[in-house]
Amino acid sequence: MNKICKYILAITALTIFVSCGNNNGGNNSGALASSKAEKVYVAPGEHDEYYAFFSGGYSGNITVAGLPSGRMLKEIPVFSQFPTSGYGYSEETKPMLNTSFGFVPWGDAHHPDISQTNGELDGRWIFINENNTPRIARVSLATFETEEIIELPNSAGNHASSFVTENTEYIVAGTRFAVPNPQRDMPINEMKGQFKGPLSFVSIAENGRMNLEFQLNMPGFNYDLAHPGRHKSHGWFFFTSYNTEEANTLMEVNASQNDKDYIAAVNWQKIAEYVKNGGGKRVPGKYAHNVYDEKTHTATSTMKDGVITIDPKDVEGAVFYIPIPKSPHGCDVDPSGEYIIGSGKLSTDLSVYSFEKIQTAIKNKDFVADAYGVPVLSYENTIAGVVAQPGLGPLHTEFDGKGNAYTTFFISSEVVKWKLGTWEVLDRQPTFYSVGHLMIPGGNSRKPFGKYMVAMNKITKDRYLPTGPELEHSAQLYDISGDKMELLSDFPTHGEPHYAAGIRADIIKDKSKKYYELSENEHPYAAKSEGEAKVTRNGNEVHVNMTMIRSHFAPDNIEGVKVGDKVYLHLTNLEQDFDVPHGFSIIGANTSEILVMPGQTKTIIWEPKREGVWPFYCTDFCSALHQEMQGYVRVSGKNSSVPISYTLDGE
Amino acid sequence: MNKICKYILAITALTIFVSCGNNNGGNNSGALASSKAEKVYVAPGEHDEYYAFFSGGYSGNITVAGLPSGRMLKEIPVFSQFPTSGYGYSEETKPMLNTSFGFVPWGDAHHPDISQTNGELDGRWIFINENNTPRIARVSLATFETEEIIELPNSAGNHASSFVTENTEYIVAGTRFAVPNPQRDMPINEMKGQFKGPLSFVSIAENGRMNLEFQLNMPGFNYDLAHPGRHKSHGWFFFTSYNTEEANTLMEVNASQNDKDYIAAVNWQKIAEYVKNGGGKRVPGKYAHNVYDEKTHTATSTMKDGVITIDPKDVEGAVFYIPIPKSPHGCDVDPSGEYIIGSGKLSTDLSVYSFEKIQTAIKNKDFVADAYGVPVLSYENTIAGVVAQPGLGPLHTEFDGKGNAYTTFFISSEVVKWKLGTWEVLDRQPTFYSVGHLMIPGGNSRKPFGKYMVAMNKITKDRYLPTGPELEHSAQLYDISGDKMELLSDFPTHGEPHYAAGIRADIIKDKSKKYYELSENEHPYAAKSEGEAKVTRNGNEVHVNMTMIRSHFAPDNIEGVKVGDKVYLHLTNLEQDFDVPHGFSIIGANTSEILVMPGQTKTIIWEPKREGVWPFYCTDFCSALHQEMQGYVRVSGKNSSVPISYTLDGE
Structure with a gap:
């Protein structure tokens, strides 16, 4: 066992030790407890002050919670099938989950980011990345529905995503797992110098439509996280990378050898200009582009091929590396755009870079090395300051807009508040347990709302009543309005939130459809x-155009369907009022039900297998006579001569 | 438009009116608010006092919440695919969703009920029914995993389920939609007298194993809800029915014509004895029986055929009807077993029946009619009392164990507390809005824990920050420890909870695996x-026996896989500690990831479509070096001669 390996085992052991601490962190006696209770209590009929959008991680979705209550208001299906509403099962939504690999029913959703105008959250859309089969989704914050998903070709592990620039010009998507580009059959252990790490830049149109503009074909390191420059650094993007060792096996050891990895600093404005002027090369790359149309209530999937690829060496002054200690995770930019915080997760210090110093170093060609043709700036000449020994395992930093930064430490399980510019630690609060990212509403913009901070903890153990071997992850809400952070509450989260985005409720709520x-x-x-309403036969396809209204279907009796038919049930909800969905299901269907919102049409297919009289019904309790909202389909034998007929009330 | 139709429209209008009321019910100023906040606040590190298990309705699952906090602790996948953990996608769990209609990825979960011993909740299992493709599931309360699902043949709409008798001898399953039994191709409008409403009785063995013992082939009404007798009425089961009109179309009108429908009173002990002695007739009936084995971590699905059917006329003294006003929903039995509360949802009064009077009437053969051979007892001679005009649209009643009953009223949106025996209304509290069922922990047993009551409301409207057209349903928590009910909080629920079961946490928590x-x-x-760990090829099948431990897979480099192969990835989590899951996903997989608990093995299939070097990784943040927990599979062309090889760290 080598030295690094021992170091890793020590860290792992420390993680376990910290995770089992039994300090409840509650401070929950007497008047103080009462005050915390009041701070998170949202009385019946009152509303939360903030929306928080948590990524679901391995759930593939976004969950929406209210703050300060921590109540989960909705789960928005994005990259995964969602039997609750029929997303990914209905004929209209199945195209949303199409990819160049075929239908993919699942995704790993990581980093939501809300659209911005002039560096402030504007509440139009929320974007989120999928890590496993690289994609980015756009979700409407008027309907809270996924409207568009674009796949990223030539990429593998879209982790450094989906962060938006300050006027929502671009979203980026990294490549976490270096791969051959283009993909080819080659020995894995020959990866060094052969694999690549393309960074994708997706533009956003006025109406939100995404377009894959170009890919920057970077050296084959693992690109982990990213953030856009803002304000003075607008026009740049910063990406952390690890595995600059280019190891392909036992990465926990072999990718932790180098003292420093890199932050990639990318002048995307310069590259966009280069592409506009005909720069770059069109290369193959199959990807699906899926768009949901709110008028037809239907998604279409278009398979595309080809992307402009840029060799970083070809655009002078656009791409640089900055050394950063030991396998960095987070890469965060403060509200002024001057400071870039890199979190070397195996480092004891926190390195903060100066945008101005980076610019000066670039101007002076102050390069210390070259990595596959990308100039490497000097650590010393770009560093603004170091937060010395703030904790163990720094991962991610957000800002309160009052000159302070908040960094999570996974190994020492804490959030540390420190001052931008002086680098002094102002406060530290334990988390329970092993915090990953944190979120301050607006914390990734020019104007954070510096009232609450949410820590997203990876290990749960004893925080809640046990639920068998599998536990939900846990969030903790802190009041950060004072000098010291105050832990207010614990609440479980769903899937694994890798990050969240928060926004003041009033920016969204009145525009909600x-x-x-x-x-x-x-x-x-x-x-x-x-x-x-009607039923029509076309060969062995039967189309049922059916309506739903409180509290019946039309038609509700259908005859003439035969075993072996493919019955398309198209349901239109005729209601025109808020919060009157109807659902539809039919016995033995090999798909989910569908939940149909007022004014909407959705379709499922039913392939009856046996003769008989089979019921269907409304799955959402819609009125006092909901139980009566049902109907029957008569299914005859393959060769039956029973004609298609359909009625409501015998008419 | 006939009279009934107008009545229904009036009710609908009233529903809408009530639903839009803007009284927030908060009473939330000054000292009182503070007190409510404290009552629901569970400080960081402290635990809730009760588990609440909510049915997910159209989500197909169970959600677990803590009370009084209302925090959602877990979603247990039962009848629906669950991309979050891979339930219904992994090779081991796909058999759980098999039915006689093939693979069904979705279910409509309605009424959870916790196992009992001597009429008290024992916390071993929770059962839940599926309405659409009739099934019952058993979930372990040690692992919080679904262990068994049994399908109900010859049934359609399993709504009157899954209520357990007081020593968990039997669970019942009704038939909500009358159907031909056996199923046959016949005109729908000839249903009268031809359709049937079989009631299924499923026995529970010591180890929890379910067995379909017999079906009682009742007349073709719609059987809606049920509850077992307890204490003095142990041995009996009571089912509400509606549509005694036997209408087949526009049911909201045509099934609301009769002044009275029926409660079916069934002496199941007598029938079980009859069956034991060779009674009943074996008839065809295909159904799947799916069992998950905790040792192999694998489910098997067995297709069975045949069930004992009982004609109610053949077992004298075992089956009776009791008249009940207008389309009843709930059918609830008080802790003493003496009172059976029927909720005629279009009636203005609440009818309470006396078990002793029912017995006397049976003994005296005090029958007023006969329905398809089933004797009908007289309303007057079985009624214990009437709660006069308590509200509009009564649905469901629970009990506090202190002599009081709590009934929900959907149309007038309120919960009414009344006294058993005197029938006087003691208190009423508005709900927001349109309450369906309610739940008092233990409220469906001999010993309710009469501290909290949860109202499950169907309409949400303005209770929370808006989330587009689709809203979560809403629960409200009341303190019922005093003379008057006190509304404490609102919290959103997931899917549509039709019912819930609650239990004191200490009965379960120490046994949690x-x-x-x-x-x-x-x-x-x-x-x-x-x-x-190994990789073996068998034709075009490749089996990968892979391990996971912080923070690597073994093997993590695999070569020799070819396009067109079917790669079975069998992942074993070697950890032996609480709360250290690992996940697994691979790019382009047409299935979900899998989340593997310590000590467990799970399998997904990957069918690589293109040559190249493709990454896989751990989807659950497991340690400080989680990002390094990854590997590669080299995929060669169909005719490649690259041999199977695999390594960890080049060894």
Whole structure:
């Protein structure tokens, strides 16, 4: 066992030790407890002050919570099938999960980021990346529905994503696992110098539409996290990388050898200009682009091929590396845009870089090395300051807009507050346990709302009543309005939140859509009134255009369906009022039910297997007579001559 | 439009009116607010007092919350695919969702009920029914995992379920949608007298194993809800029915014509005895029985055929109908077993029946009619009392163990507390909005814990920050320890909770399993140490027995896989500590990731489509070097001669 290996085992042991601490951190006696209770209590009928959007990690989704209550208000299906609403099961939404690898029912959602205007959160959309089969999604903050997903070709492990620039010009997507680019059959242990780490830049149009503009074909390190420059550093993007060792096996040891890895500093404005002027080379790269149309209530998936690739050596003055101690994770930019905080997760110090010093070093060509043709700036000449020995295992930093930074430490399980510019530690609070990222609403913008901070903890152990071997992860809410951080509450989260984005509720709430206009419904199989309901046969395909309204379906009796038919059930909810969904399910369907919002049309397929009279019903308790909202389909034998017929109330 | 139709429209309008009331019910100023905040606040590191298990309705799952905090501690996948953990996607769990209709990825979970011993909750298992493709599931309260699912043949709409008798002898399953039994191709409008409503009785063995003992082939009404007798009425089961009109279309009107429908009173002990003595007739009926084995960590699905059917006319003194006003929903039995509360949802009064009077009427053959051969007892001679005009749209009643009953009223949106025996209304509290069921922990047993009551509301509207057209449903927590009910808090729920079961935490928490013993792992592809890890080819099937431990896979480099192969990735988590799961995913997989608990083995299939070097990684942040927990698979062309090889650290 070599030295590094022992070091890692020591860290692991320390993690376990810290994780088992039994300090509850509550400070929960007498008047103080009462005050904390009041601070997080949102009385019946009152609303939370902030929306918090947590990534679901391995759930593939986003969960929406209110702050300070910590109540989960909704789970938004994004990259994973969601039986609750039929997302990824209905004919209209299945195209959303299409990829160049075929239908993928799952994704690993990591870092949500809210759209910005002039560096401030504008509440139009939230973006989130998928790590496993690289994709980025755009979710509307009017409907809280996923509207678009774009795949990233030539990439593997889209972790350094989906961070937006300050006018939502671009979103980036890194490559966490270096791979051959283009992909090819080659021995894994020959990766050194052969693999690549393309960084993708996706532009955002006025209407939100995403377009893969170019990929920067970087050396084959692992690109981990990223943040855009802002304010004075607007136009730049910063990416942490690890495994500059280019190891391909036992990475916990072999990718932890170098004293320093790199932050990549990328002048994306310069590269965009270069591409606009015809720069770059078009290379193959298959990817799906999936768009949901709010008028037809239907997604389409378009398979594309080809992307502009840029060799960093070809755009002078656009791409640099900055040395950073030991396998960095977070890469965070303060509200002024001057400071870039790198978190070397195996380092004892926290390195803060100066944007101005970086610019000076670039101007002076103050390079200390060259990595596959990318100039390496000097650590000493770009560093603004070092927060000395603030804790163990720094991961991620956010800001309160009052000159302070808050960094999470995974190994020592704490959040440390420190001062930008003086680098002094002002406060530290333990977390329970092993904190990953943290979130201050607006903390990744020019104007953070510096009232609350949420720590997203990876290890839960004894924080809640036990639920067998599998536990939810745990968040902790801190009040950061005073000089010292105050722990207010613990609340479980769902999936694994790797990051979250928060926003003041009033920026979104009044724009929230209440229902879809039936008159604007352009779904080809919509029945916009009971008079338009019908059943038609086309070979062995049967299309049922059915309506739903409190509390019946039209039609509710259907005959003439045969074993072996493929029955398309197109359901239109005729309601035009807020919060009156209807659901639809039918016995033995090999798909999920569908939950249909007012004004919307959704479709599932049913392939009856046996003769008989089979019921369907509404799955959402919609009125006092909801239990009566049901119907029957008569299924006859393959060769039956029973004609198609359908009725409501025998008419 | 006929009279009934107008009545229904009036009710609907009233529902809407009530739903839009803007009284927030908070009473949330000054000292009182502070007191409510303290009552629901569970300080960091402290635990909730009760577990609450909410049915997910159209989510198909169970969600576990703590009370009084309302925090959601876990979602247990039961009837629906769950991308978060790989349930229903992994090879080991796919058999759990098998049915006689093939693989069904979704279910409609309605009424959870906790196992009992001597009429008290014992915390061994929780059962829950699936309404759409009739099934019952058993979930372990040691592992919080679904261990068994049994399908109910010949049934349609398993709504009156899954209520357990007081020593967990039987669970019942009704038929909500009358259907031909056996199923056959026949005109829907000839249903009257032809359709049936079989009631299934499933026995529970000492180890929890379920067995479909018999089906009582009742007349073709819609069986809605049920509850077992207890204490003095132990041995009986009571089922509400509606649509005694036997209507098949526009049910909201046509199934609301009769002044009275029926409660079916069934002496199941007598029928069980009859069956034991060879009674009943074996008829066809295909159904799946799916069992998860904790040793092999694998489910098997067995297709069965045939069930004992009982004609109610054949067992004298075992089956009776009791008239009940207008389309009843809930059918609830008080802790003493004497009172059966029927909630006629279109009735203005609440009818309470006396078990003793029912017995006397049976003894005296005091029958007023006959419904398809089932004797009908007289309303007057079985009624214990009537709660007069307590509210509009009664649905469901629970008990506090102190002589009081609590009934929900959907239309007038309130919970009404009334006294058993005197039938006087003691208190009423508005709910926000349109309450369905309610739950008092232990409220469906001999010994309710009469401290909290949770109202599960169907309409949410303005209770929380808006989240677009689709809102979560809403629960409200009341303190019922005093004379008057006190509303404490609102919290959103997930899917649609139709019912919940609550239990004092100490009955479960110390028995909660922390991890699986690796030494007891009998999975045929388990690698119980890194030395056992291997990759083997069998034709175009490749089996990878892989291990996971902080923070690497073994092997982590695999070569020799070809395009067109079917790669079975069998992952064993070698950890033997609480709360150290590892996850596994691989780029482009057409399935979900898998989350593997310590000591467990899980499998997913990957079918590589293109040549190249493709990464896999751990999806659950497991240590400071989690980002390094990754590996590569080299995929060669179909006709490649690259041999299978695999390494960890080049060894």
